[in-house]
Amino acid sequence: MHPARTIHAALITTLLIAAFVASPALAQQAPPANAMSFFVTSVGPGKGGNLGGLLGADRHCQMLATAAGAGNKMWHAYLSENGSAGHASINARDRIGNGPWYNAKGVMIASSVADLHSDNNKISKQTALTEKGDMVNGRTDNPNRHDMLTGSQPDGTAYPGSDSANTTCGNWVRYFPMSGKARLGHHDRDGTDPVTGKSWNSAHDSMGCSQEELKATGGDGLFYCFAVN
Numbered sequence: 001m002h003p004a005r006t007i008h009a010a011l012i013t014t015l016l017i018a019a020f021v022a023s024p025a026l027a028q029q030a031p032p033a034n035a036m037s038f039f040v041t042s043v044g045p046g047k048g049g050n051l052g053g054l055l056g057a058d059r060h061c062q063m064l065a066t067a068a069g070a071g072n073k074m075w076h077a078y079l080s081e082n083g084s085a086g087h088a089s090i091n092a093r094d095r096i097g098n099g100p101w102y103n104a105k106g107v108m109i110a111s112s113v114a115d116l117h118s119d120n121n122k123i124s125k126q127t128a129l130t131e132k133g134d135m136v137n138g139r140t141d142n143p144n145r146h147d148m149l150t151g152s153q154p155d156g157t158a159y160p161g162s163d164s165a166n167t168t169c170g171n172w173v174r175y176f177p178m179s180g181k182a183r184l185g186h187h188d189r190d191g192t193d194p195v196t197g198k199s200w201n202s203a204h205d206s207m208g209c210s211q212e213e214l215k216a217t218g219g220d221g222l223f224y225c226f227a228v229n
Contacts, residue, residue: 036070037227038101038109040148040187042130044221049149049169049182049209051223054079054090057172061225068104068131070227078201078224080151080158081171092201093117093156096226104133117156123200125188128224136222138188147184147206147219154202159183169209181205184219 041064044051051057057077065075076095083089093113100111107127110116125138125146137145151168153159159167167183174180184206191197196204201224207213214221 034070034072035102035106036065036068036104036131037073037099038103039064039068039131039225040128040136041222041225042132042134042136044149044211044223046211046221048211048214048221049172049174049180049206051077051079051149051169051172053172054081054095057223064131065225065227070131073227074229075225076228078150078152078156078226079172080153080156080168082151082158082161082168089158089160091157092150092152095228097228101226103127103129104131105129113156117154117201121200123187123189125190128187128200131225136187139186139190139218143215143220144218145220145222146186146188146190147203147214147217147222148187148201149182149214149219149221149223150185150201151183152185152201153183154199156201167205169206174209180209181207182209182214184217185224187222187224 045060057079061075061077065071078092078096080092081090099113100108102108109123109127110121115121125135129135137143139146166181169180169182184203185199185201186203187200189198189200191203206217211221
């Protein structure tokens, strides 16, 4: 073969190999730019389980996301509400869109609602990052901040019964001690109970609903935020 043709053929082969390796169909696709659609709040509102209801919690998610440059999306808190007379229960799983969801570093934590509530989700201390991309203290850190407010059962639904079930701090408006509890999850999947302690959304109940009681339980009034769109 003519030397020029040999060089030309080699060049084409090199380009084809490069295209093959970079092909999205053949390699894992990188997340889109500004892909963050999930985070743990870096701070809570500071009033314990009194989040101002679901609307107040959603506003807190939106405020933190906006400060982090992701305010162009609609954000909801992963929280359930107990039903009462004239008020149906609200499930956390029904408030967060369809997925997929990525953390601040572009790591997919779940592809769908079903995936999120399965053993296949990728929530851990290393991936459940704040909107700033920081890790949150876990059970072995000081102070421990691994308890996440959810008010939810493992499948992401509200607990049955009225508010007397004490799983949502009075549907996220109670603050004073001895006025209810909240169901909590462990963002680091680490707890003393060998089964429920590994749950990201339904590990145990809080001691109470004040900021001091949430801290004493092992948290700081933090919760999960998901982009709905």
